[in-house]
Amino acid sequence: DSGVTQTPKHLITATGQRVTLRCSPRSGDLSVYWYQQSLDQGLQFLIQYYNGEERAKGNILERFSAQQFPDLHSELNLSSLELGDSALYFCASSVAGSGEGETQYFGPGTRLLVL
Amino acid sequence: GENVEQHPSTLSVQEGDSAVIKCTYSDSASNYFPWYKQELGKGPQLIIDIRSNVGEKKDQRIAVTLNKTAKHFSLHITETQPEDSAVYFCAASSRDDKIIFGKGTRLHILP
Numbered sequence: 601d602s603g604v605t606q607t608p609k610h611l612i613t614a615t616g617q618r619v620t621l622r623c624s625p626r627s628g629d630l631s632v633y634w635y636q637q638s639l640d641q642g643l644q645f646l647i648q649y650y651n652g653e654e655r656a657k658g659n660i661l662e663r664f665s666a667q668q669f670p671d672l673h674s675e676l677n678l679s680s681l682e683l684g685d686s687a688l689y690f691c692a693s694s695v696a697g698s699g700e701g702e703t704q705y706f707g708p709g710t711r712l713l714v715l
Numbered sequence: 716g717e718n719v720e721q722h723p724s725t726l727s728v729q730e731g732d733s734a735v736i737k738c739t740y741s742d743s744a745s746n747y748f749p750w751y752k753q754e755l756g757k758g759p760q761l762i763i764d765i766r767s768n769v770g771e772k773k774d775q776r777i778a779v780t781l782n783k784t785a786k787h788f789s790l791h792i793t794e795t796q797p798e799d800s801a802v803y804f805c806a807a808s809s810r811d812d813k814i815i816f817g818k819g820t821r822l823h824i825l826p
């Protein structure tokens with residue numbers, strides 16, 4: 601158990617809908633990262649937050665947004681969902697988010713299925 | 716930006732034999748190289764990491780080597796066991812503070 605929690609575990613929705621994925625980082629970690637993992641694909645970095653502020657952006661679609669709250673939990677919002685958005689979404693956390701020599705701890709993921 | 720190539724994409728080894736997974740990276744400024752293991756239905760878990768000031772690191776049956784000149788690093792698993800079956804990801808830190816992952820290697824341990 602990494603200490604990172606994600607809810608829900610599974611999510612089934614229809615095209616055009618909007619969903620919110622939630623992540624609570626490990627106790628003491630200030631940085632949260634979101635990744636997308638599609639079938640046969642590696643981990644695609646979406647976005648990083650550090651202590652409530654956006655720190656880095658990856659290949660995140662404009663239909664997707666995220667935020668980190670004062671209690672450090674984070675939410676990833678996916679809107680106007682398309683079939684291709686079906687994937688595993690992982691949250692990870694680290695102490696400070698420097699990226700250099702800092703271990704990221706992953707949550708169990710949310711499996712999103714768009715029908 | 717940083718690009719990480721990983722191979723092979725699939726690897727089958729007999730139980731008890733060794734497994735080697737290789738990765739290359741493009742950014743010479745990268746200085747942190749973690750390896751993650753992902754079991755079915757779970758999130759990736761860190762199994763070992765190495766920093767650029769070290770050429771090799773070992774933890775029981777797992778070892779990682781780093782060649783900064785050639786910009787490649789490898790994961791070695793000795794005396795493989797059935798529980799080693801999983802997907803393994805290499806990664807490298809990037810200049811802009813991101814961790815870039817390889818596409819993964821699916822390791823099968825054959826009985």
